[in-house]
Amino acid sequence: MIEESVVELPAIPFLDLVTTHAELEEALVDVFRSALKGAAFVGGPQVENFEREFAAFCGSGHAVGVASGTDALRFALMAAGVQPGDAVVTVPNTFIATTEAISQAGAQPEFVDIDERTYTMDPQRLRSYLEQECTRDSSGRAISRRSRRPVRAVVPVHLYGLMADMDPILELAAGHGLQVVEDACQAHGAEYFSQQEQRWRSAGSMGRAAAFSFYPGKNLGACGEAGAVTTADDRIAWHCRMLRDHGQSKKYFHDIEGYNGRLDAIQAGILRVKLGRLEEWNNQRRECARRYNALLASAHDLVVAPPAPARATSVYHLYVIRVRGRDRLQAELARAGISTQIHYPTPLHLQKAYADLGYRAGDFPVAESVAAEILSLPMYPGLTPSQQDRVVSRVIAALSPLDAHGGSLALLSRS
Numbered sequence: 001m002i003e004e005s006v007v008e009l010p011a012i013p014f015l016d017l018v019t020t021h022a023e024l025e026e027a028l029v030d031v032f033r034s035a036l037k038g039a040a041f042v043g044g045p046q047v048e049n050f051e052r053e054f055a056a057f058c059g060s061g062h063a064v065g066v067a068s069g070t071d072a073l074r075f076a077l078m079a080a081g082v083q084p085g086d087a088v089v090t091v092p093n094t095f096i097a098t099t100e101a102i103s104q105a106g107a108q109p110e111f112v113d114i115d116e117r118t119y120t121m122d123p124q125r126l127r128s129y130l131e132q133e134c135t136r137d138s139s140g141r142a143i144s145r146r147s148r149r150p151v152r153a154v155v156p157v158h159l160y161g162l163m164a165d166m167d168p169i170l171e172l173a174a175g176h177g178l179q180v181v182e183d184a185c186q187a188h189g190a191e192y193f194s195q196q197e198q199r200w201r202s203a204g205s206m207g208r209a210a211a212f213s214f215y216p217g218k219n220l221g222a223c224g225e226a227g228a229v230t231t232a233d234d235r236i237a238w239h240c241r242m243l244r245d246h247g248q249s250k251k252y253f254h255d256i257e258g259y260n261g262r263l264d265a266i267q268a269g270i271l272r273v274k275l276g277r278l279e280e281w282n283n284q285r286r287e288c289a290r291r292y293n294a295l296l297a298s299a300h301d302l303v304v305a306p307p308a309p310a311r312a313t314s315v316y317h318l319y320v321i322r323v324r325g326r327d328r329l330q331a332e333l334a335r336a337g338i339s340t341q342i343h344y345p346t347p348l349h350l351q352k353a354y355a356d357l358g359y360r361a362g363d364f365p366v367a368e369s370v371a372a373e374i375l376s377l378p379m380y381p382g383l384t385p386s387q388q389d390r391v392v393s394r395v396i397a398a399l400s401p402l403d404a405h406g407g408s409l410a411l412l413s414r415s
C-alpha cells in the first residue's frame with residue numbers, strides 16, 4: 001500500500017515587503033548614509049527632487065510631500081476650500097482615512113453608493129444625490145437635506161488600483177460648483193481614458209487635487225509613513241505647503257494655523273529609489289492579475305474576477321474577487337497556508353465611529369452586498385505563477401460543489 005505523502009507547502013503571504021527591499025538594500029542604505037552626512041532629515045533637496053519626479057510621474061503640475069495619505073487628503077480638502085460646516089460626498093466602501101480627513105477638515109462625510117461592476121463611485125448615484133437629496137440656496141449651491149450643510153466637494157476613491165469613472169463625476173461636480181479631490185492612495189500610476197478630452201490621464205491629474213499614500217504596503221511605499229498631494233493649481237500647492245509646515249509662509253511667519261505634516265528627507269530619498277521601479281512593479285502586478293484571470297476563467301460561474309473596464313488600466317493594488325460563502329473560503333485558504341484579507345468588511349456608514357451620522361443598514365445596498373462577498377487574494381510584484389496556481393486551485397476546490405475531496409459540499413451547505 002502506498003502511503004500518501006503529506007507535503008507541507010510553504011505558506012503564501014498576502015504581501016511580501018521583504019524581497020523588494022532586500023533587492024534595493026544598497027541604494028536604500030545609501031540614502032540613510034547621505035542623510036546622516038548632511039544631517040538633512042526634514043525637507044530639503046531630497047524632498048524637492050522627489051516632489052518634482054512624482055509630479056512628473058502623475059502628469060500633474062505639483063506634488064507636495066506630506067507625512068501620510070491622511071494628511072494629504074486633509075490638506076487637499078482644506079486647500080480646495082472645504083470649511084467647517086460643509087458636507088463632502090464620498091463612498092462608503094473605502095478605508096476610514098477618507099472620511100477622517102473630511103471630518104478633520106471640519107466637514108461632515110455623506111455617502112453615495114458604488115457601481116456594482118467597478119466598486120467605485122456610481123456617477124448616477126452622485127447625480128441623484130445632488131438632484132434629489134439636496135436643495136439649492138439662493139446662489140444655486142447644493143445644500144444637503146440630511147445635514148442642511150452646503151456640499152463643497154466630492155472625493156472619488158480609486159479603489160484597489162482602478163480609477164473611478166472621472167468624466168461624469170467631473171461634469172456633475174462642475175455643474176454644482178463642487179471641488180473634486182481624488183483619493184488616489186491605492187492608485188499610483190493608474191490611468192483613465194477621458195472621452196471628454198480624448199486622451200489617457202493618470203491618477204492624480206484629473207481632480208482639483210489628489211491625495212497619495214506611501215504607506216509601506218501601497219504600490220509605492222516608503223520605509224515608514226509618507227504621502228503627497230498632487231495638483232495643477234499653484235494656489236492649492238502653495239496652501240498645502242503652508243498647511244504641512246505650521247502655516248508658515250516663511251520661517252516663523254505664520255499666515256494661518258497649520259499642522260506638523262511634513263515629509264522626512266530619508267523617506268523622500270527612499271521613495272525616489274523606489275519610484276524608479278514603480279512602472280516595472282505595476283506591470284508585474286498587471287501580469288499577476290492576467291494570470292489570476294486566466295486561471296479563474298473556468299470558475300466564472302462561482303468567482304467574479306476584478307473589473308477591467310476598457311476606460312481604465314488598473315495598477316492592481318489589490319486583486320479582489322467576489323464569491324458566495326466568502327468567510328468559509330477565507331477559512332479554507334487559511335488552512336492551506338494562503339493569506340487573504342477583506343477590503344473592507346464593514347462599509348463606513350455602518351461603523352460605530354459614524355453611528356451619529358444616522359445611516360442604517362440598507363442605505364447603500366450595493367456597498368453592503370459587495371462587502372459581504374469580496375476577498376483580496378495575495379498580490380505583489382514577485383508573486384510566482386506556481387503560487388498563483390496553488391491559490392486558484394484551492395479557491396476552485398473550496399467553492400466547487402463537485403470537489404473531489406468531498407469537503408466543500410458539506411462546507412457550503414453547513415450554514
Ligand SMILES: *Cc1c(COP(=O)(O)O)cnc(C)c1O
Pocket residue numbers: 068069070071094095097098157183185186212213214215226227
Ligand atoms: C492607505 C489609504 C489612505 C490613507 O493613507 P495613510 O498613508 O495610511 O494615511 C486613504 N485612503 C485610502 C483609500 C487608502 O487606501
